[in-house]
Amino acid sequence: MIAALNHLTELVEDREVDIAAAARKLGTTEYHLRRMFSSLAGMSLSEYVRRRRMTVAAADVVRGEDDLLTIAVRHGYGSSEAFGRAFKAVHGVSPGDVRRDGGPLRAQPQLRFRLTVEGGRPMDTRIADRPAFRLTGHAVRVPLLHAGINPHIQRHVAALPAEEHARLKALGNTDPAGLLAVTDEVRPDAAEGTELTYLHGVAVTQTTIIPPGLDTIEVPAGQWAVFRSSGAYPESLQSTWAATATDWFPSNPWRLRPGPSMVAFVERAADFSTAVTELWLPIER
Template sequence: MISALNQLVDLVEEHLAEEFDIHGLAGRLGTTEYHLRRMFSSLAGMPLSEYVRRRRMTLAAADVVRGEGDLLSIAVRYGYGSTEAFGRAFRLVGHAARVPLIHQGINPHIQQHITALPQEEHLRLKALSDTDPGGLLQVCDDLDPDSTEGSELTYLHGVAVSRDTPAPDDLDAIEVPSGKWAVFRTAGPHPQALQTTWAATATEWFPSNPWRLRPGPSLVAILERADDFSSATCELWLPVEPV
């Protein structure tokens, strides 16, 4: 089994910037993908997906430090995001509320804010979206710089629209000036995978890169999700500027 796990690590290293065939490897080794993943998690102390995420983040940081491309092309190289719409000014429109910051688990105040909106309002908002990031967005603005648990922030459930798109009078609006964005893609249990990645940007990504947060809202775009929202694939957009 140790030999099989070593081969799995080699496979991951060879294909960090792309998808890798763990199912095919398991078949060649005479075992199952489920068993291989369970054994890896037991011995490494973390799921395979978390190991891959950390390795990609480490290599991306090293590429930035060595100057092997700009931040955005490096993000794409390691599957962290898209180069479209970076630097473009846009507007966020939707329904805003002041809520307390909660670091772990579902924020019931945000959940209550969203579920209070009728279904037709969600559809109306989606129809307004006309720029990247597309679709319904989870927007956090006016955060306490120390991100203290329980401190208040402005949460907006809405969409991004072009600066020249008129905002309906009954919606809250946040103007977003042009600037750079770092985009991180997450997948897994929701909201745990998103919250873990958010924390990792502070402990792993920013300390290793010549970038810092700039004033502005952070955005979460839900790309795919389970019907019960127990898991999701998301993009976390953070406003950044050179150090």
């Protein structure tokens, strides 16, 4: 996977990179490639491509040998206006200002990925083969946050009455067991702040009758990587989630497939300061 990502950054230097074709050539999927890139780079692949193009374009602007429309077309833009908007979004100033003043510029160096072997901690992981099932509960659209407690999710869950949590827990009848924190409809290279669907609910069999008023996510049959973590919450869970990209996927013959991610709470402190969790990620060989 590390070699694939480095090959991808080489392809980005070409003006017409085809991510889907690159993924096929590298023996993986565009979905997995984008997810791994954003997890390790801290930015989406689309954002990286934009920053690199504007970094190279800035050199043309400063050089001053061509007019701005010629530079815009060279870098894939149909007009100097569209190029100017993209340029300002990256550098904070217009191409005209840079041509006149020489800056300021915000360069994006070409990324290189390396796998660093450290003492590390073993990852408590198992592979689960699950038939099709459903997730049901209360869903809401929230922004993606990579670190800390998501206040939007916190408010959503806190607004549910205690008896509703008990009703949902009683409804669950298949693995993963218990109340679940589910994230769905996450774009493969989603940046922080991008909206996703969060569902507070349970897993049920396909034949279970769903009470009215609940949202449902259909989950097809497939394999799952289940990562157990324990400690301070949500820091321990978020560290485990990050380690799946930095440690587990690069060294195992699996890749992410589209589908919801689920967190099952095995144990937790009364104040939720600590918890034992299981992170379920949909995978394929």
